Amino acid sequence: MALLGVLLLLLLWELYRALGPQxxxxxxxxxxxxxxxxxxMPGVLDVLRAVGDPEVAVPGSRTVGVAxxxxxxGTLRMALGGWLLGAVVGVALAVAMQRFRLVERGLxxxxxxxxxVPIIAIAPLISGWGGRLQLTPTLSWQPWMxxxxxxAYLAFCPVALGxxxxxxxxxxxxxxxxxxxxxxxxxxxxxLRVPASLPFLVPxxxxxxxxxxxxxxxxxxxxxxxxxxxxxxxxxAQQATSSPxxxxxxxxxxxxxxxxxxxxxxxxxVLALRLGRSRAPRSAGxxxxxxxxxxxxxxx
Amino acid sequence: MSGxxxxxxxxxxxxxxxxxxxxxxxxxxxxRIEAGSFVSLIGPSGCGKSTLLRCIADLVTPTAGxxxxxxxxxxxxxxxxxxxxxxxxxxLLDWRTVQxxxxxxxxxxxxxxxxxxxxxxxxxxxxxxxxxxxxRPTELSGGMQQRVAIxxxxxxxxxxxxxxxxxxxLDEMTRERMQAELLAIRARTGTTxxxxxxxxxxxxxxxxxxxxxxxxxxxxxxxVDVDLPTRDxxxxxxxxxxxxxxxxxxxxxxxxxxxxxxxxxxxxx
Numbered sequence: 001m002a003l004l005g006v007l008l009l010l011l012l013w014e015l016y017r018a019l020g021p022q023x024x025x026x027x028x029x030x031x032x033x034x035x036x037x038x039x040x041m042p043g044v045l046d047v048l049r050a051v052g053d054p055e056v057a058v059p060g061s062r063t064v065g066v067a068x069x070x071x072x073x074g075t076l077r078m079a080l081g082g083w084l085l086g087a088v089v090g091v092a093l094a095v096a097m098q099r100f101r102l103v104e105r106g107l108x109x110x111x112x113x114x115x116x117v118p119i120i121a122i123a124p125l126i127s128g129w130g131g132r133l134q135l136t137p138t139l140s141w142q143p144w145m146x147x148x149x150x151x152a153y154l155a156f157c158p159v160a161l162g163x164x165x166x167x168x169x170x171x172x173x174x175x176x177x178x179x180x181x182x183x184x185x186x187x188x189x190x191x192l193r194v195p196a197s198l199p200f201l202v203p204x205x206x207x208x209x210x211x212x213x214x215x216x217x218x219x220x221x222x223x224x225x226x227x228x229x230x231x232x233x234x235x236x237a238q239q240a241t242s243s244p245x246x247x248x249x250x251x252x253x254x255x256x257x258x259x260x261x262x263x264x265x266x267x268x269x270v271l272a273l274r275l276g277r278s279r280a281p282r283s284a285g286x287x288x289x290x291x292x293x294x295x296x297x298x299x300x
Numbered sequence: 301m302s303g304x305x306x307x308x309x310x311x312x313x314x315x316x317x318x319x320x321x322x323x324x325x326x327x328x329x330x331x332r333i334e335a336g337s338f339v340s341l342i343g344p345s346g347c348g349k350s351t352l353l354r355c356i357a358d359l360v361t362p363t364a365g366x367x368x369x370x371x372x373x374x375x376x377x378x379x380x381x382x383x384x385x386x387x388x389x390x391x392l393l394d395w396r397t398v399q400x401x402x403x404x405x406x407x408x409x410x411x412x413x414x415x416x417x418x419x420x421x422x423x424x425x426x427x428x429x430x431x432x433x434x435x436r437p438t439e440l441s442g443g444m445q446q447r448v449a450i451x452x453x454x455x456x457x458x459x460x461x462x463x464x465x466x467x468x469x470l471d472e473m474t475r476e477r478m479q480a481e482l483l484a485i486r487a488r489t490g491t492t493x494x495x496x497x498x499x500x501x502x503x504x505x506x507x508x509x510x511x512x513x514x515x516x517x518x519x520x521x522x523x524v525d526v527d528l529p530t531r532d533x534x535x536x537x538x539x540x541x542x543x544x545x546x547x548x549x550x551x552x553x554x555x556x557x558x559x560x561x562x563x564x565x566x567x568x569x
């Protein structure tokens with residue numbers, strides 16, 4: 001079905017190219033429908049052809065398609081780093097906020113507020129500060145590290161909020177039960193709150209993955225870091241007049257990147273589910289798993 | 301009755317500070333619960349019977365007074381796993397199997413895997429759920445969940461079992477069956493039970509003493525001794541059962557507390 005949707009969209013695109021007016025449609029000097037000329041709307045085949053073109057007119061140059069895939073891979077790695085860093089920071093903040101009421105009251109508004117700051121504004125700041133860091137005598141701050149940090153800046157928020165909700169999900173009665181067991185706060189965290197938070201954490205991580213990819217692309221563009229798809233989109237956009245298909249090829253690359261990221265998170269979901277099941281093997285041929293009349297509850 | 305007190309409460313006062321002022325939940329509570337007895341706390345809503353149970357469990361710290369549990373302070377009794385507790389909501393952890401729910405307190409207190417499994421199997425046998433050990437709590441009916449909660453409360457073979465309306469959410473038939481099962485378990489383990497309930501019939505059927513309380517502030521009105529010849533289903537039709545019900549009802553009305561009869565009408569069967 002998803003594939004059908006894409007095909008339908010491509011068909012619409014081609015249909016408009018074939019039937020739409022070349023100069024677009026203007027109403028009162030305002031263009032309401034786009035131009036249908038090949039420069040504004042390259043054909044599906046043009047885009048596919050651009051993928052096979054050599055990137056520069058030098059013998060032995062890599063093709064546009066290879067460049068797009070290489071850049072997408074570069075961005076994916078940085079986004080993955082941002083996602084992991086964001087998840088770790090998000091979980092740590094959530095645990096601190098759950099544990100200490102004061103931290104929650106002081107921090108929670110800023111976690112939400114942090115996402116209202118435009119990332120384009122903070123990106124140069126982060127790469128500027130990072131540039132002054134010398135991590136170890138031999139390792140200095142690399143531009144890709146800035147991209148990872150900015151990507152994490154977008155990714156940590158859903159994780160912190162989702163995880164906090166999950167940690168707070170157990171009822172007061174459950175918490176009281178653990179108190180009655182004289183459980184330590186660490187035991188209560190690990191045996192009660194963390195397991196209860198998993199159904200909240202997985203969707204939060206999914207959202208964070210999408211945020212991390214967007215963050216990485218925007219960060220590349222605004223810090224001018226090379227080697228990623230964001231940078232490539234910018235570069236091909238400048239070449240759009242001569243070879244309009246390239247820009248779309250790069251955008252397709254970015255979409256592919258998003259799909260791969262989503263697939264990775266789904267994989268995580270499946271793994272988490274399997275882990276949950278293996279911890280509780282269901283007895284084969286046991287009693288039927290439906291609520292039974294309490295009277296039939298075995299020998300009493 | 302050994303004569304030793306399982307719980308001894310002297311001059312207990314409980315106030316809660318709320319946004320709308322101070323609430324006097326319990327006042328002048330003196331109560332001695334003998335080891336091996338089954339004591340029910342009954343009274344209208346807001347009489348503080350649950351709060352009193354929570355004081356014994358050290359889930360609430362009294363404003364004033366003394367609570368001695370098993371010869372020591374309520375705090376130490378809790379830390380030394382002197383009691384097991386069951387609430388109206390079974391409060392089982394959905395992600396654990398029935399068996400692992402029963403094992404939970406043992407796991408928290410560092411009991412080895414092998415012994416945990418053996419104890420859980422024994423307890424599930426006792427509450428009649430041996431065949432359900434590997435199922436998830438959500439796959440069980442309300443009555444079965446509550447039995448798992450009772451098995452969990454008994455996991456460490458505590459000398460004291462605290463129960464806060466454990467059968468309150470169950471239908472009448474299941475409820476009576478559960479009461480009989482609880483009495484059977486108690487007969488085998490010799491555990492002292494403190495039992496909060498809304499139901500006069502439930503209190504009289506199960507208890508050796510019924511502590512009748514009144515509201516605002518919560519006080520003990522009277523302690524009714526119940527003496528039934530047997531504790532099986534026939535006991536529910538025995539004259540002494542009805543005599544017990546009458547005595548408790550009189551005590552609930554006796555102090556002229558308005559609304560008591562109405563408040564208990566639903567459970568007063």
